[in-house]
Amino acid sequence: MALKTGASFLRLNRLNQVFRLLSTSSRPEIIQNGGNNADFPGAKAPYVTEMKFVDENSYDPIPIYRVLDNDGQVIDNREEPAIDKETLLNMYKTMVQLNQMDKIMYESQRQGRISFFMTNYGEEGIQVGSAAALSPKDLIFAQYREVGVLLYRGMTVTELINQCYGNHEDPGKGRHMPVHYGSKQRNIVTLSSPLATQMPQAVGAAYAYKRLPNNDRCVICYFGEGAASEGDAHAAFNFAATLECPVIMFCRNNGYAISTPTNEQYRGDGIAGRGPAMGLHTVRVDGTDALAVYRAVQRARAIALDNKPVLIEAMSYRVGHHSTSDDSTAYRPLEEIQKWTQAENPIQKLRLYLENKGLWDAEAEKTYVKEARDMVVRTMQDAEKKKKPHWKEMLEDVYYDMPPHLQKQMQQMEKHLEKYQEHYPMDQFQKE
């Protein structure tokens, strides 16, 4: 027995020498007496002799950073962001404009004027706060409930409404469902409906930026806490960390994915809890506080540009129904909604902050709300009068050049329409 052990010990020793020769790094210090550090390729951690399972209660929850209280007062003066007056007003006005557009377009869907719509109620602070902290050059990958980001970036109400109507001025040429916006010019990648697909894409785009000389652009990727359950979300976090990408993964945690509440969506410390575990710089913020979101994204951007990917989880509440296809009273109590429309209303918080600073008052509010609303109504009237794109747009852009089989299908349809026009709503579409 003793001999045997001796023999294998010898063999091990020889092996060790071989490994030392092969290894590029020197052997780590092995501290004896309970402080042993393992050197597995997959984990560098201390050895212990006491077995302990860790669970979600082993760590304190990641705290929620906020700047404003519910009365719009700065809680800790050192945290007040230095934002100039013009930018602050622009942020607030974007929120109001968004809110007016949501109300009117939601109602227009109810009346059958457009086929579908989604509102942003309760998440205006997330959207405007984050957009204001970015550079216009930063590339945006969004989910769908981020219209405030798009407006702040400079997409016009006209562009957005034309998209909802799918008329010939819709930049997406009427092919996508309403609310699937996009603008190359403003660095907003056109949205997709399949959830979380944009997440690894955002990471890839960030990697491409990183390789450019003197890169000064980052990528921001918005996604819901529901979408974060998709396999693509995990892939994105892991790729971002291992490939060290200048990307901000921005989770809007609004408590619901359609009817599914967060306690049926995930366990553990939310989406932020996954960040440190996957090697991402992580912060959790109060998404109803536009200034807290601004601060978080401002800092995140600096970290990301150092090629350290960031995860932000912004907490909020989805005040509206999921979409016009949903009636949320089927799965949540009215009292729950009310709480979040009053004290925790992000628009109101920023408004109170501006009023405290003497930058806004009731009169300004009244004038601007009216202006914002009139603009939406007017734009809608115009959008409704515009024809849809020519039907041939249906078969364009599938490929860069139209392949022969598709050309043949186009001709087939052309011939068919010569005879059977009256079976189609041709008057709704642009003519040649």
Next chain:
Amino acid sequence: MTTLTKKVLNLSRLLKNVDNHTKRLSSHFNYYPDIEKSIEGETSKMNMMQAINNAMDITLKNDPSAMLFGEDVGFGGVFRCSLGLQEKYGKDRVFNTPLCEQGIAGFGIGLATAGATAIAEIQFADYIFPAFDQLVNEAAKYRYRSGGQFDCGGLTVRAPCGAVGHGGLYHSQSPEAYFAHAAGLKVVVPRGPNAAKGLLLACLQERDPCIFLEPKILYRSAAEDVPVDSFTLPIGKAQVLKEGDAATLIGWGTQVHVLLEVAQMAQEQLGANCEVIDLMSILPWDQDTVFNSVKKTGRCLIAHEAPLTCGFGAELAASIQEECFLQLEAPVRRAAGWDAPFPHVFEPLYLPSRARCLDDLTQLLRY
């Protein structure tokens, strides 16, 4: 929600002056209800959503291993197909999953491997692709690769598919051909409440994993008298819905109703008496019924919403020319969605509408 509602009311007044000529597109077909009874006995009026709910209710009642799950299934599902089932059978049997289709499919395969009956709902067929690997590489090959030791026949994946008038790229697709290409999966598409109940119950009892694609526009479009008791319609069996001798029209799902109307138009306008077949099972498909019909009529038009290239019509056309070559009076024709993604505002021009099918049929008859 009271505050919201009030605001909405005020806004309606505001919007009254806006021109109103962009009403939602109306539906592209007329529904032809089943008249013949599937089985003897008591019936009840059900639309397709209710018939599916009823089939799952029967299964959950009779099969204690059965479970129903997917995104938002707990409160009844976004199309209300699981309405009331969680209250009836408990949260451990009817439940929400996290938002992850590959998880739903893989979890369902696991349930079935362990002997349970798994009814997995994918919220839209357009979102089944994250689950493609689990379905095509796993579910489809489970029995084969284990030499018959393991199987996941207890799994049925339900997914709403097809055009609805305003679904655009990602709420309209018909992915049946992708799954028909994966040997080991059975693929079924009902045309209405009776077919849905009989076929879904058959899938749930089937020894192979099934993909059950529900044309979502049919959920509420019409009600039929559906037997209250449990019954099955055989998988792999087509139905001849109308007999004729001039041409064979083959479709499935919503398109069956388009073809029934086309047959009527052909009778009135062309004096042609066409046979209409609902394929019902995409895989395995009913070769006998199809070949016998085409041998009789000598002409065949296949129509489906999915794009033309590699749509399941291609498989049918190839098999028909192989088997019925001598009896064919004209090449087999296909009317299908164009080879483009499913477009939002162009939907009426994208689908194989009754006008397109009639145009094709006219040319087929004149060939």
